[in-house]
Amino acid sequence: MKAAVIEKAGGDFIIKEVDKPSPSKNEVLIKVEACGICHSDNFVKEGGFPGLEYPRIPGHEVVGIVEEVGENVSNWEKGQRVGVGWHGGHCFECDPCRRGDFINCENGKVSGIHYDGGYAEYMTAPKEAIANIPEEISSADAAPLLCAGITVYNALRNSGIRAGDVVAVQGIGGLGHLAIQYAAKMGMRTVAVSHSNDKQELAKKLGAHHFINTGEKDGAEELQKLGGAKLILATAPHSDAITSVVDGLGIDGKLLMVAATGEPIEVSPMQLLMGRKSAAGWPSGTAMDSEDTLKFSAMTDTKPMIEEFPLDKVNEAFKKMMDNKARFRVVLKP
Amino acid sequence: MKAAVIEKAGGDFIIKEVDKPSPSKNEVLIKVEACGICHSDNFVKEGGFPGLEYPRIPGHEVVGIVEEVGENVSNWEKGQRVGVGWHGGHCFECDPCRRGDFINCENGKVSGIHYDGGYAEYMTAPKEAIANIPEEISSADAAPLLCAGITVYNALRNSGIRAGDVVAVQGIGGLGHLAIQYAAKMGMRTVAVSHSNDKQELAKKLGAHHFINTGEKDGAEELQKLGGAKLILATAPHSDAITSVVDGLGIDGKLLMVAATGEPIEVSPMQLLMGRKSAAGWPSGTAMDSEDTLKFSAMTDTKPMIEEFPLDKVNEAFKKMMDNKARFRVVLKP
Amino acid sequence: MKAAVIEKAGGDFIIKEVDKPSPSKNEVLIKVEACGICHSDNFVKEGGFPGLEYPRIPGHEVVGIVEEVGENVSNWEKGQRVGVGWHGGHCFECDPCRRGDFINCENGKVSGIHYDGGYAEYMTAPKEAIANIPEEISSADAAPLLCAGITVYNALRNSGIRAGDVVAVQGIGGLGHLAIQYAAKMGMRTVAVSHSNDKQELAKKLGAHHFINTGEKDGAEELQKLGGAKLILATAPHSDAITSVVDGLGIDGKLLMVAATGEPIEVSPMQLLMGRKSAAGWPSGTAMDSEDTLKFSAMTDTKPMIEEFPLDKVNEAFKKMMDNKARFRVVLKP
Amino acid sequence: MKAAVIEKAGGDFIIKEVDKPSPSKNEVLIKVEACGICHSDNFVKEGGFPGLEYPRIPGHEVVGIVEEVGENVSNWEKGQRVGVGWHGGHCFECDPCRRGDFINCENGKVSGIHYDGGYAEYMTAPKEAIANIPEEISSADAAPLLCAGITVYNALRNSGIRAGDVVAVQGIGGLGHLAIQYAAKMGMRTVAVSHSNDKQELAKKLGAHHFINTGEKDGAEELQKLGGAKLILATAPHSDAITSVVDGLGIDGKLLMVAATGEPIEVSPMQLLMGRKSAAGWPSGTAMDSEDTLKFSAMTDTKPMIEEFPLDKVNEAFKKMMDNKARFRVVLKP
Numbered sequence A, B, C, D: 001m002k003a004a005v006i007e008k009a010g011g012d013f014i015i016k017e018v019d020k021p022s023p024s025k026n027e028v029l030i031k032v033e034a035c036g037i038c039h040s041d042n043f044v045k046e047g048g049f050p051g052l053e054y055p056r057i058p059g060h061e062v063v064g065i066v067e068e069v070g071e072n073v074s075n076w077e078k079g080q081r082v083g084v085g086w087h088g089g090h091c092f093e094c095d096p097c098r099r100g101d102f103i104n105c106e107n108g109k110v111s112g113i114h115y116d117g118g119y120a121e122y123m124t125a126p127k128e129a130i131a132n133i134p135e136e137i138s139s140a141d142a143a144p145l146l147c148a149g150i151t152v153y154n155a156l157r158n159s160g161i162r163a164g165d166v167v168a169v170q171g172i173g174g175l176g177h178l179a180i181q182y183a184a185k186m187g188m189r190t191v192a193v194s195h196s197n198d199k200q201e202l203a204k205k206l207g208a209h210h211f212i213n214t215g216e217k218d219g220a221e222e223l224q225k226l227g228g229a230k231l232i233l234a235t236a237p238h239s240d241a242i243t244s245v246v247d248g249l250g251i252d253g254k255l256l257m258v259a260a261t262g263e264p265i266e267v268s269p270m271q272l273l274m275g276r277k278s279a280a281g282w283p284s285g286t287a288m289d290s291e292d293t294l295k296f297s298a299m300t301d302t303k304p305m306i307e308e309f310p311l312d313k314v315n316e317a318f319k320k321m322m323d324n325k326a327r328f329r330v331v332l333k334p
């Protein structure tokens, strides 16, 4: 089969023929129909993720058709359309797994990092990492929902906010443009926060009730004019920008960070203590969370904005994503 | 009446005769029996708190007997033993007040800062700032519970932790020595965290199940050996020390800060995202929270460790507190 | 001024001239623009509510213009458009009030029951019972939102359900037709439950994703086919009908009852234990909750379906409501 | 090996030699040291539980030593002391399992009902049903904690109550005598509710702060005198008695039922609506919950009161339990 392979840290994608994988007894073999490109795939391209080995085929936003199942797999069958996201499997035996908290599995696997992913014609994945895809959504549209989508949907629905609350989405990109739609469709008073006016019109179209341009005005002050945010969903990995809006939180406000960066934000006890505020993080979700995300997206007609590329053009597609020029998610089709 | 007055920012306490106050129509006049000295009283001594004017009599951990009530006061009567804490009154008309969230009143008053407090023979306070004191607790023991006690009791009971969870109390001082007792009596697996072994024996006596000396060992690592803390209650205003234990949080762990300092802590989105962690602040409580604190303290026989001083020795007493030599709260008796 | 007065239990409304009221020092005088008729107004017509005295002017869904304020009222001013709902005032001094839980005030007043309400040209109300009305909503549309609307909006947003969850609204009447709209606009998978097909088309138009006719099919079974309801909002006061859908709850499902009836439902420990289910009640809300309801309604363009009547036709209007023939709320205009 | 077998519904226990079981690949073989007798074992004795087949060896409160593990078992090893409770295994593949909600598995097994249990010298159990037993607790003491203990501990810690709240334990029996201890050790103001004074002294010794004899006084009224219960934990399966205390709930009070009976309680919407009350059920817990229960019990020195019988005397032991004469749990030792 054809695949886009990273052979060593720092290398380009090489399109080549590799062996079509076979599912082991707890695995499912998927014929890939679409695979989103995610910024986290750069962990494979540039190296450094714990447990990563080369050569590696990346891809953790995968939608395709079940082609074959391992002997222990009884809940998936040939012909189903399914997806695989960031959470690529868990051990069932560690303490978090025994509590049912699979996302925090001590031996968890990431698809496309700990095993080969969806930048290929086929991939295998453990049965527990598989999600069903509703008919209403095309494979290309579904793919980014399995990482970008689930992350913000899951963060929002588990944040404790109530319908009508002021929710600010910081950053209008791959995650942010979905978060704005979800927040609006959850009945939140949705505020798009960006550093220029370029995306103002788009933000309104996606459902934002308000728009704040932090290039012109102080983001925290503007949020306070709206009563203070009950939730600021920080979708862009820029810790300085995040730090700058903490004071835009209202009473009981929560800063919820979904963009994985190790660069610290700064916040004082006093800032959080006055008004009982908090800062928290949220990590994607499991296959069931993916199914919930997709069902909600189908019900509310939420779609990612995507640009499609054939697998052969993976280097070009990847560069566009890294250059932050894609509007907003890039999807490969094998 | 006799009072300890700060006449200007930076000045010492001056013991002098001042006019005994009269309650206005919504106020209660209290004959002071005991008043705790709190580190926050230094805001009065050194100046800088918004809305503070001189001369001022500090004191927001006040217990005494109702001597007289204003004409609109029907729920308090002469002879009752009552207390006043940090939260010194609210407006009932701002939006937080209309939501019943008095602690976040936009026009809230702090006793001993926005009006004269308990370093005196008498003080007045708005009726909504008054708490009933249960018989089982002496006035001197009750006083520090109205600020140090309520802050940690209220933070702990509202933190969402469940009995049996690992709770670390960082800092064994005025707040911490109470937090250890409360946490243990709430059925938490209580871990005292200190920077030396000096207070190890005491911590165990107060109910701590474990003790971590961060002077010898890495606090975060030691907490992880216990499974990770579900809650770290940071009671000392040292942001570096707080930053250093963030990685001691377990899954769904929360860093809860009650010590008011403007010095930022540093924490990365990644640190919080992995394991769904959070950092939050908690501000004392209302008069009803004080009553809950006192009832719980009476029921569980929780007492502050105090050193009593006559009002005349306020300068000596205050210095001992500021030098961090008191074990652990200083209480003035007029 | 003209008013519709009930002079004794069981009597009809009598349209007559009465003295225009004057606001006492904590009250606001309102020139009524619209007043909804609520089933609970029948407590006045037929008698029996604790604390009710005659003659009485009912009406607790009142919108009008501030005409005059009492001397202690600083947060409302002449000319503002405001509303008064079921919660007609609280004492600020009982324990629930001291906790900020005004709705559970031990001395709470109901507008139009404990004092004269909005079936008149003017009414007075305590300042704490007043809500601001956003410009986007007409007075006639706003009126029913102050009781029917707030009750279901507040119940839904505080129920702990998450966007995408299956929410069944039982009963499509004054409360139900609003609940369907709110649930849909909060991103819930909304199921309308009715005992005939008459309102099926309407329910879909209001936003329902599914419709169950319990006249034809077993409601509980149909809900289980949808995965089981996370929430069943019981809006009609028919305890048998409520009892019959309890088994339609899914895992962690909650039956939430907002229709005040003293007739018991039946539910066994086993029914609730399997799947960790619960049954709960929810009582309307405060003036701030009214403001939240109205803001959300304005933001999402949620409107009650109303039939307007002049105050003079109150007897005809009231009968239509009691006969369950109104679609769906009746609003009086003086 | 020796076992106590029920050969048909309604039969007595027959002590006989049966084949020692062998663990299948996902199972663990346990040499039984102690097995509690639970009222639910009567489902086996009298028949009627879905999926039950004869002959059957009951017993779901089992503590013993791992003797052998199946080939797929890597997290348990020979020589460990372990336990098995009511929750006897789950499928990992149904939707609740995929959400990590094992207790609601659609294919869940109950130990001693769907497969042979601990009234024997040996038993096997699926690896996911196994809990580790802390050294501090004897096998006989640990056994009842795996069903009676976990049920009330888990119900209490997940109920949302806060330390200091009024918690009533209705029924002082196998579950209730543990619930009183746990509630007190969680810092709850603990009220024992019984229908006679027989157990008053005992209740106080177990930690109850208050005692209500519903044979002499109205339980609901007495609870209201204490401020109203935030939680009533109904541990005895008597629906009339449960119904009678609903009005003892305070604001936001919750009636939590853990005793499995199909006999309905009666409660009106009005009863729950006033004060935002609720009625809910709670089902035992998983192996991890068992571990939490045991750790908490060890930490707080909570022990069941037990009467030990040799396996040979199972009929006598069982009768004592059924006659409600045991104080309070009966434990068999093979």
Ligand SMILES: [Zn+2]
Binding pocket: A038, A039, A040, A041, A060, A086, A147, A148
């Ligand atoms: Zn991704």
Ligand SMILES: [Zn+2]
Binding pocket: A090, A091, A092, A093, A094, A095, A096, A097, A098, A104, A105, A106, A107, A108
């Ligand atoms: Zn795991």
Ligand SMILES: [Zn+2]
Binding pocket: B038, B039, B040, B041, B060, B086, B147, B148
């Ligand atoms: Zn203080």
Ligand SMILES: [Zn+2]
Binding pocket: B090, B091, B092, B093, B094, B095, B096, B097, B098, B104, B105, B106, B107, B108
């Ligand atoms: Zn205020």
Ligand SMILES: [Zn+2]
Binding pocket: C038, C039, C040, C041, C060, C086, C147, C148
């Ligand atoms: Zn009404």
Ligand SMILES: [Zn+2]
Binding pocket: C090, C091, C092, C093, C094, C095, C096, C097, C098, C104, C105, C106, C107, C108
């Ligand atoms: Zn009140």
Ligand SMILES: [Zn+2]
Binding pocket: D038, D039, D040, D041, D060, D086, D147, D148
């Ligand atoms: Zn049992």
Ligand SMILES: [Zn+2]
Binding pocket: D090, D091, D092, D093, D094, D095, D096, D097, D098, D104, D105, D106, D107, D108
């Ligand atoms: Zn299952």
